[in-house]
Amino acid sequence: MLKKASLSLVTLSVLMLLELSVTFALNDENTLLAVEQRHDIKYQSIVNQADLLTMLYVGSEDNWIVTVVRKPQPGGLPQYHMSFYQKIKDGVFQKLYEYTTVDRFQTAYATIDRDRLFTIWTTGSAHRLRIFVAGDKSIKEVLSAGWKRDPEFVHLTKDNELEILIPSGEMADQEPKLAEIYQWNGKVYILVDKLPWAERLKELKKGGNK
Numbered sequence: 001m002l003k004k005a006s007l008s009l010v011t012l013s014v015l016m017l018l019e020l021s022v023t024f025a026l027n028d029e030n031t032l033l034a035v036e037q038r039h040d041i042k043y044q045s046i047v048n049q050a051d052l053l054t055m056l057y058v059g060s061e062d063n064w065i066v067t068v069v070r071k072p073q074p075g076g077l078p079q080y081h082m083s084f085y086q087k088i089k090d091g092v093f094q095k096l097y098e099y100t101t102v103d104r105f106q107t108a109y110a111t112i113d114r115d116r117l118f119t120i121w122t123t124g125s126a127h128r129l130r131i132f133v134a135g136d137k138s139i140k141e142v143l144s145a146g147w148k149r150d151p152e153f154v155h156l157t158k159d160n161e162l163e164i165l166i167p168s169g170e171m172a173d174q175e176p177k178l179a180e181i182y183q184w185n186g187k188v189y190i191l192v193d194k195l196p197w198a199e200r201l202k203e204l205k206k207g208g209n210k
Contacts (some may be wrong), residue, residue, distance in 0.1 A: 030099065030100065030101040030103075031099070031141070032097055032098075032099045032132070032139065032140075032141045033097065033098055033099070033100075034096065034097055035095050035096055035097060035098055038094045038095065038096065039094070040088060040092050040093075040094060041085065041092070041093050041094065041095060042091060042092060042093075043065075043091045043092070043093065046065060046067060046085060046093060049067065049069050050069075051069050051070045051071060051072075052067060052068075052069055053068045053069065053070055053080075053105055054066075054067065054068045054105070054107075054108055055067045056108060056109070056110060056117075057110070057114065058110045058114050058115075058116075058117050058132075058134040059114055059115070059134040059135075059136070060113065060114060060115060060134075060136075061136075062087075062114065063086060063087045063134075063136065064084055064085065064086055064087070064134050064139070065084075065085040065087070065093060066082065066083070066084055066085075066108065066117060067082070067083050067085070068080060068081070068082045068083075068105045068108065069081045069083070070105070076102075077102040078102070079100055079101070079102055080100070080101055080102070080103065080104065080105045080121075081098060081099070081100050082098065082099040082100075082101075082105075082108075082119065083095050083097070083098045083099075084096055084097040084098070084132075084134075084139045086137070096138075096139070097139045099130075101121060102123070103121035103122060103123045103128060104121060104122045104123065105119075105121060106120040106121060106122050106127070107119070107120050108120070114134065115133060115134055116131055116132065116133055116134070116142075116184075117131065117132045117133075117134060118130075118131055119131070119132070125148060126146060126147070126148050127146065127147055127148070127149075127150070128144065128145070128146045128147075129143065129144070129145050129146075129147075129151055129164070129166075130143070130144050131143040131144075131189060133187075133188075142187070142188040142189050143164070143182060143188070143189040145164075145166045145180070145182070147166050147167050147168075147170070148167065148170045149167055149170065149176070151164055151165060151166050151167070152164075152165040152179075152200075153165075154201060156181070156201070156202075156203060156204035157183075157203070157204055157205065161183070161184045163181055163182065163183055163204065164181070164182040164183075164189065165179045165180070165181055165182075165200050166179070166180040166182065167179060167180075167197070168180050168194070175197050175198075176197045177196070177197060178194050178195065178196060178197060179194070179195050179196075179197050179199075179200035180193075180194055181193040181194070181195065181200070181204065183204075192204070
């Protein structure tokens with residue numbers, strides 16, 4: 001009996017830790033911050049950073065470089081620093097924004113016209129999607145959404161933009177209850193509808209069916 005009770009307590013503890021890690025990921029408070037002290041940085045210094053995980057160009061004129069660097073922390077989880085460098089002149093940049101998190105970096109990619117940057121992060125069994133818009137002189141975060149399974153990117157309207165479907169009301173080993181549907185309105189992503197999961201792929205009017 002004692003062994004069974006101990007085993008049950010261990011199982012409960014593991015489940016609580018998993019749920020806690022999911023909660024942290026879904027209620028993340030990390031934000032994109034402007035860098036106050038700025039100085040000119042040469043291109044070679046950017047690409048030769050230690051522990052550099054990825055680098056890509058964004059912006060309509062490729063006037064931004066985005067990097068993600070993993071920085072170990074003594075006695076704690078490593079931090080991931082995503083930095084946005086604006087081009088000042090050929091081969092010279094300034095770091096204007098930085099996003100720091102203990103969520104593990106998974107991937108990043110830009111849209112075809114490079115105006116938006118999609119980034120995906122993971123913590124425990126949960127994930128977070130963050131989308132940034134690259135303007136001529138500024139970077140803005142336009143969507144932050146968490147989930148426990150992969151989001152879906154689908155065409156639900158007749159335009160060229162993909163809608164983003166985020167699972168909601170998930171339970172272990174069960175289908176999500178709802179799908180939150182986000183659309184790009186030219187400036188930000190907006191929540192336009194919530195549908196039962198089984199009905200998530202039906203055609204949607206621009207701006208939602210409400």
